[in-house]
Amino acid sequence: MLQLTRDGEYAVRAVIFLAAQPEGKVSLINEISVEQEVPKSYLSKIMQHLTRAGLVKSRRGAKGGFTLARTADTITLRETIEAVEGPIFLNVCLIKKGECHRxxxxxxxxxxxxxxxxxxxxxxxxxxxxxxxxxxAIKKSSKRAMLRKA
Amino acid sequence: MLQLTRDGEYAVRAVIFLAAQPEGKVSLINEISVEQEVPKSYLSKIMQHLTRAGLVKSRRGAKGGFTLARTADTITLRETIEAVEGPIFLNVCLIKKGECHRxxxxxxxxxxxxxxxxxxxxxxxxxxxxxxxxxxAIKKSSKRAMLRKA
DNA sequence: GGTATTTAAGACTATTTTAGTCCGAATATA
DNA sequence: TATATTCGGACTAAAATAGTCTTAAATACC
Structure with missing residues (x-):
């Protein structure tokens, strides 16, 4: 449908959330789910994909959770989306030769x-x-706007 | 899936086919289907959408068929695709305010x-x-390439 | 070692979309 | 009236989407 799926959207939210955490902070599925408004059990799937794709590191057990596997400046939006949706091709004809008619x-x-x-x-x-x-930046500027109104 | 559906692809093929016909030529579902390799009964659906969207004119009965409703230079790729797929939005958050999280x-x-x-x-x-x-242009240049090879 | 915590893996499900097919009705020509 | 042709809609199978749930495995702490 030429539209990002929930998988892609949720993956982006989750990775941004992790990227925004202070150095060393380990985040739980639960936290991410509540904060980013993603169904918990669904998010758990997404996180697995992100982990296998090497964007996120996970640790099981008590004190476990998720962190970014790499620094935030090495992870692009594209990579995050493709980690859960697979490679993006706007039309089948871009996938490989022969898929294209004539x-x-x-x-x-x-x-x-x-x-x-x-x-x-x-x-x-x-x-x-x-x-x-x-x-x-957005948060700051919207705070300024609020102050002006009040 | 961030990918054009068959509907969109077939619509584009059909409209290009009509645009390539000589002035006044009326084309049949059958012709378009064979020429553009689109399943006939499926194409019939597509043509109906294109007709309702005002891109294509149809006439039933003997000597009926399809022509463009407007000149080819006033019909864009976007319009053709949206005629059958509905409006394109790469993410739900672009559809309208409130669809977007936060x-x-x-x-x-x-x-x-x-x-x-x-x-x-x-x-x-x-x-x-x-x-x-x-x-x-493509056809001409590929013909020249063929001749060079032969 | 035992218990609590937390992710991993995969089975399961309901709904929607995709990609068609098929048929009878309507319309136009000759 | 016979023939050609689109129109409209019902129908279908398979896949994708958007989840849920349960059990297993790993880890930390007492």
Missing amino acids: DDLCPVHPVWKEAQKKLMEVLEGKTMADLVKDAE | DDLCPVHPVWKEAQKKLMEVLEGKTMADLVKDAE
Whole structure:
């Protein structure tokens, strides 16, 4: 449907949450679920994918939980989404040769290629560190707006 | 899944086919289906959507068939796709306010907004007339390549 | 060692979407 | 009237989506 699924959305929320935590902080499914408004049992699935994809480190047992596996500035939006949704292709014809009807003769193929490239540029251009910084800036500016109103 | 469905793909094929026909030519479901490799009964559904959306004119009965309802240079790729898939939104948060988790405080929202804008620019930047022209150019250049080989 | 805590893995489910097919009705031509 | 052709909708099978739930495994602490 040319639309991000809940999996992708929830993965992004979870990784941003982890990225925003202070160094060394270990987060529980429960915390993330409540804070980011993601169903707990569903989130547990998402976290597993993120762990296997190497974005997140997990530890079981008491004092266990999740942390980022790498620094937030090395994790892009694209990587986070693809960790749970699989590789993004705006059209099947981009997956590999032969998927495309009339292969190299299709005039629409280059258009999808360009659209794909632009989308990837946007999703790769934002790291989790960027997003945490953006979130802080938004919070500050909205606080200022509140004060002005009061 | 962040991927165009068959509906969208088939709609584009059908409209390009109509755009490539000589002035006044009326095309049958059957022709389009064979030429563009789209299942006939499925295509019939697609054509109905395109007709209702005002991109295509239909006439029933003997000597009936389909033509473009407007000139090919006024029909964009975006319009064609949205005629059968409904409006494109890369993320639910773009549909309307309130769909977004933590509304204006979400740092990812602006990123989706930008991605959406870029995608739309690409899909609106190509009209069916452009695509027909591109197809002709591709055909010519591939013919030249064949001749060089032979 | 035992107990409490926490993630891992996978089975299970309901709903929606996707990708079609099929048929009878309506409409136009000749 | 016979023939051609789209229209509209019912129908279907398979896959994706969006979850839930239960049991097992690992870890920490007493």
